[in-house]
Amino acid sequence: NAGVTQTPKFRVLKTGQSMTLLCAQDMNHEYMYWYRQDPGMGLRLIHYSVGEGTTAKGEVPDGYNVSRLKKQNFLLGLESAAPSQTSVYFCASSSGRTGFNEQYFGPGTRLTVT
Amino acid sequence: RKEVEQDPGPFNVPEGATVAFNCTYSNSASQSFFWYRQDCRKEPKLLMSVYSSGNEDGRFTAQLNRASQYISLLIRDSKLSDSATYLCVVNVWNGLTFGKGTHLIIQP
Numbered sequence: 001n002a003g004v005t006q007t008p009k010f011r012v013l014k015t016g017q018s019m020t021l022l023c024a025q026d027m028n029h030e031y032m033y034w035y036r037q038d039p040g041m042g043l044r045l046i047h048y049s050v051g052e053g054t055t056a057k058g059e060v061p062d063g064y065n066v067s068r069l070k071k072q073n074f075l076l077g078l079e080s081a082a083p084s085q086t087s088v089y090f091c092a093s094s095s096g097r098t099g100f101n102e103q104y105f106g107p108g109t110r111l112t113v114t
Numbered sequence: 115r116k117e118v119e120q121d122p123g124p125f126n127v128p129e130g131a132t133v134a135f136n137c138t139y140s141n142s143a144s145q146s147f148f149w150y151r152q153d154c155r156k157e158p159k160l161l162m163s164v165y166s167s168g169n170e171d172g173r174f175t176a177q178l179n180r181a182s183q184y185i186s187l188l189i190r191d192s193k194l195s196d197s198a199t200y201l202c203v204v205n206v207w208n209g210l211t212f213g214k215g216t217h218l219i220i221q222p
Contacts, residue, residue: 103210
């Protein structure tokens with residue numbers, strides 16, 4: 001039981017390049033989330049999903065897109081990376097209603113945009 | 115007023131001492147509260163949920179004061195392994211809002 005996994009672990013992008021971050025969970029959780037964590041800012045919610053085929057915007061969605069084609073996977077896309085998107089990205093999942101159930105986090109992806 | 119506020123620290127505490135953190139939240143409609151722990155360069159992990167009646171888990175005690183809108187975490191007999199950042203987490207609108215964290219350093 002791997003829990004929540006994220007790929008890649010590290011990535012360096014040039015401004016304007018695109019990439020997709022993959023999150024996978026094997027706990028059969030309905031809810032999945034993408035956060036970014038910046039020094040002095042805490043964790044901020046980018047997008048989330050309440051089930052397969054659904055997505056919704058979080059606190060800081062601009063510049064990102066997401067897809068949840070399969071229940072176990074949640075993809076985060078950056079279409080045209082900017083230096084302001086340099087951050088650590090965490091994926092999380094939970095079994096029940098968002099905000100009321102424990103969220104399990106992946107190990108994070110460290111992204112640098114130059 | 116920020117939604118969830120914490121003293122960033124660092125709190126430097128000798129091993130074996132008792133340490134307490136507070137966290138304030140702005141939305142009186144918040145319904146669920148948690149403490150998460152985050153080790154350096156690692157993901158956050160749930161430490162404990164915070165219930166209205168307060169709850170205790172070994173050396174850790176969490177309390178909620180709805181009237182004053184704050185939650186607290188007390189760590190007794192602190193261990194070197196307690197060194198970490200402690201995140202206060204509150205259900206605000208349609209999900210969880212994380213505080214910026216309090217950095218705790220336990221010194222031998």
